[in-house]
Amino acid sequence: MLITLFPYKSLLVRCATKPCHVESVPSYHSKIKIINNTRDSFSTIIPATQALLTLSPLQMAETQVRIGILGCADIARKVSRAISLAPNATVAAIGSRSLEKAKAFASANNLPPDAKIYGSYEAVLDDPNVDAVYVPLPTSLHARWAVLAAQKKKHVLLEKPVALNVAEFDIIIEACDSNGVQFMDGTMWMHHPRTAKMREFLSDKQRFGQLKLINSWFTLGVDPEFLKKDIRVKPDLDAQGALGDVGWYAIRAILWAADYELPKKVIALRGPVFNEAGVIMSCGGTLYWEDGQIANFYCCFLSHLTMDLTAIGTKGTLRLHDFVAPFEEHEASFYAGTELGFNELVTAWAPQPSEHTVTTHLPQEVLMVREFASLVEAIKVKGSRPEKKWPSISRKTQLVMDAVKASIERGFEPVELGN
Template identity: 35%
Template sequence: MDKVNWGILGTARIAEQQLIPAMQSAVNAHLLGVASRNETQANAYAQHNGIERAYGSYAQLLADPDIDAVYIPLPNDLHAEWTLQAAQAGKHVLCEKPAALNAAQAREMVQACAAHDVVFMEAFMYPFHPQWDRVRELLNSGELGELKIVHANFSYPLENPADIRWHPQMGGGSLYDVGCYCVHVARSLADNAPTVEVQGIAQFMEDGVVDKSFTGAFKFANGLLAHFDCSFEAADRQFVEIVGSRGSIQVLYPFRPDMGTPTLIVHGPSGEHRETFPTTDMYKLQVEHFGDCVQSQQTPRNTGEDSIRNMEHIDALYTAAGRQS
């Protein structure tokens, strides 16, 4: 196929703001359709965003033989259900983060996609930004010595009490929403080494399920220590610090570099310097990478096994923090 024909399940804001422009500009993508549980809403959304086809149900989109792949930006509690449905329909799946509500769901999703020979990828877009290629280059150069500590944070004030991110049955909570990035980057920088210790402390809502703020720590088998915090109550902030035995890197906009000027502050044996990066559409790069994987049957950069491992760590954090089941 010259281009991957995409369908979107749902009319989420992230799709309209980020993924639709990415799909419409990616060299190997064609955004063909969007589905909603409300046909009128689907038609209006499609017309507003220049999408050819609208469907009054998710199942109707999955039944369209012209659709090759689907993007799933549905609430967290629906990720597993519709990934399984998409796999059974033979559609490749780009699923919003977090992949699922727990590792068991993630494992079922990944296995279903493998069984039906379709690509599955969790939509962590930040690794596709060039600043992370540069971070890897600096780490691999040995200039900073042996990696010792990673600190990450991601927070923003979520002031609307009706937002689904506060909803216990829909997979609400700051760890699911933004802490998953911190977990992912820590594991990535640890080169997916086994975790030997997990600590978690949360400020839960009265239901004991949805975390307003969360702080966690990992000790990896290779000696790396990582700690993070995330919150729906704290001010807008995102930051990653990577500390080696001979130097460090501060990543000022690690997860949403589109919200500022992507900058690395590098402290090394020869002193300190800053590196900035031009505006880059990491969502477009993600869509093109996924399309390449579909067209050439490659394994995605964000593998299904990685999604399972990320959810295992989130499960362990919630257990450590005493989350109510």
């Protein structure tokens, strides 16, 4: 039995492969309350200091979806931890082109002792004890490995950006469809409970009204090392550069706010910055919808870290400044204002916008894995059909990214969006 105490604000105790919430732990010497994450009926109190020794394995009701990881990318550290923390998933395998690297990753990231360690990606796909794969490979390798995974009947959790272009993404989706496997991209913030709370606000005609304007900026000030060596500056790896990396999030946020209605046309901002290899380091654009709705986005590797989303309706305004990765792991805020105005002489606002804080025991990336695993489980156990919502959202994001690139290539002309 493996029990590990994770030093979070809201701790997680891992019993065998099942994590449980430990709430309100002032210190390791306190009594702790263990709540079985997936079976709300179960709870018990034990002294925190004894947790490692005395906690007996909890009943486990649901299937553990067994996930194999392709490659040892940096982001795989966060996601392997997320898989470990998810109540319905486990890391079953890790594969790298170098067995040594895979071993080192497994050890450094506390993968379960029974996780298989392979010296190739193929071996992960061939492992009958792997249900699904998480693919954090460079984008140029996505089509090859996601398609192969689907052909081997492995469900696919694919890092963003999903592909180099929509045509390539369609090949991935066709492979997933024809093999009956679930597809989901790795956009974690979609799964934060804050996102659902903000959707409630945007959908509320009384509080928000009709959507008119969206602004989304994700800028990152990277170091000189990154600008030289990161895969996101290499035309043969992540050829979409800043657009594919941070731009993906900004565009996704806009589509999310627009409830996934595609804009009619896209016009890139002038002055995009390319590196010597021709990869985008900075760009932006304006998206126009048929009904007059407008959105701006901007993304770059050359400015200070900023992560803004603002949506303005006829009756309300939504904003937040950490939409991709919340300031804090276990709580996140947004600001909402409804029918704001001024006092009589316009010397103060009445009412003013209010802050809404949403707490979450499980970090957003764990909720992403949990959602993915529950879809996989439904397919495996109940024979459900794959959920089409996720690939559809990924595809729309890629479509807009393609249109931005096309507009840049055509001298900042408007590009109409097809399907």
